[in-house]
Amino acid sequence: MATEKEILLCFLNGDSQRRIASYLKVSWNTVFRIVSAYMAQKLEASDASGLTSADLHGQYELLELT
Structure with missing residues (x-):
């Protein structure tokens, strides 16, 4: 299953x-x-690339994949 980070990096x-x-x-x-x-x-792009999926989900309140 794709992670939030994979989606953002592709974007x-x-x-x-x-x-x-x-x-x-x-x-x-x-x-x-x-x-x-x-x-x-x-x-910024640099903000997303250095974060873990947990960071993206927690700190930036991105939605979980379901």
């Missing part, structure tokens, strides 16, 4: 949300929720 690499969903085999809605939460926090 920061310029992949579309639909492509990320297809590649990581998660729903587009899951990708959308995680990317939206990331964007709402106004984080």
